[in-house]
Amino acid sequence: MATFVIRRMGFLALTVILTSLVIFIITQMLPGDVARVVLGREAGEAALEAFREENGLNDPLPVQYGRWLMDFVTGDWGHSLSTRSAIFPVVMDRLRNSLLLAGMTMLVGVPLSIILGIIAGLNEDKLADNTISIGALTVVGLPEFVTGLVLIQIFSRWLGWLPANSSIAPDATFAEKLPMLILPAMTATMVLLAYISRMTRAGVIEELKRPYVRTATLKGLPRRAVIFNHVLRNSLIPAITVIAISFGWLISGLIVIENVFNYPGLGRLLVFAIDRQDLPLIQAVAMVAVVSFALANLAADLIYARLNPRIRLE
């Protein structure tokens, strides 16, 4: 197991470095001159040149990339071009909010999707399955902003139970945050629901066809015991991989959802930064998102290896 963990960590580092290179290259192609953006329209050519020299903008690109990556690793993320404030604390603050929302979603969404998937799988092609499968199929395709707006219409405009705007204050307590978290979390749950439940369903159906299930049934075990002791344990393995993959979906989904609900997370910060072509801010947010995604994948790999010894012996 130890070598497996170390190898996976190595992979993770490699992926993050390669992706950081992609992010760096893409953002380097951004139109506009950073020096001019920072110093303003009236700055003279001498001042611009001095700024470029001082900030290493004249260095060859590989040197700039190396410095940028080192700065990122050491937490020196510089200042935002549009708000002039230090980037690190802002991004960390937004990251906390996004993780809170993602955590809430996983906490509710994952068990719910797995339960629905199991119900559908055990009742293959019966009414319960068809209802769940068609429901998942229709919900999966709806863009998050449509789902979000529908939920806002129902729960805040018609019923008036929950706020439509989730712009939580930085110093709000959890009890104050909770009502504002429910609608965004519900919307994000829809994103997960379809994928995880369909995967669980497929896993259950496949396991039910295995010979050991027939053996267990024929030797007289009650169906309940067959399902809980044998089928579910094995059929959850594919579902866990999907949870990892769906974390990527969740990040994409949260970018949109945070914008629907005005939720102060990384996704909204990213769209804000892109609107203003705020280069260092875009880079920082993208890197943080990529690192969290990679970490989530690592976690899923480890859980998977723990559940399925064959993987780590490969």
Next chain:
Amino acid sequence: MPVQSKMSLTPDSPLSVNPSRISRWAGAFHALFSTKATALGTTIVLIFVVVAFIAPLIAPYGVNEQIYSDARQAPSADHWFGTDHLGRDVFSRVLYGASDILFLAGLGTAMAVMCGTAVGLLSGYAGGMVDEIMMRFFDSLLAMPALLLALLLLGTLGPSRNSVFIVMVIVYTPIVARVVRSVVLSVRSKGFVEAARLQGESIEWVLFREILPSVTPTLAVEAALRFSYAIFLVASLGFLGVGVQPPSPNWGLMVNEARPHVGQLPWALFFPAAAIAIVVIGVNLMADGVKRLLQA
């Protein structure tokens, strides 16, 4: 047999009618209506495609025509879906929006599928270093959630219709290429490929005539899936305001523009949102049918 494979494939000029090809198309068409759900999906998509083509003929008003006297009206006989805050007819804009989203998503998907197929075929067939480098490069692109990559690229390219198209191609090509490559790897050591190569066929022949047919079913499923995601992406980028720009009748953008007025003019938000929902559900049901059929 492998020696004859070329013979049986050569009479392929568009004039010589090949009966098996027709029946295959008829079969595919039949399949798109095989189950109730798939038939519903296909019907929805076909209706929207027709609307996309004939929108200029059937729309009662121009796409950006502002009727000041009728601004902010609820749905009525004159304006079926009401008018928005600028006095534009929502019904006409939703009709025009069908072509906006379907053509953009369709072109993006088609281009990504073509590029992805070419790269996947070459990379999988070449193997070795070329394959390794391509795949590591794609891995690093795919290590980013799709929307994040799309937003980064849009930040660089600036928001416009062309940028959205380029973004779709860049985001989906690696995904298609990987799928194609995996099929190529599984068939390239088969006898018929080997035979064609030993027979001295050109690399184009081996790739497109020997290997590509094995890839087609998987590719069709992938293309259908990509198309549904592409619609999703175009709408979402429009909604975020970083994709297609005003005054385009992009449904996502229309929802975005209608949001500040949702209290007084809910219809300006509701109809484009419903159009997105219906078309996405239609494409998904259809894609699901294609998938079930070809992967059975």
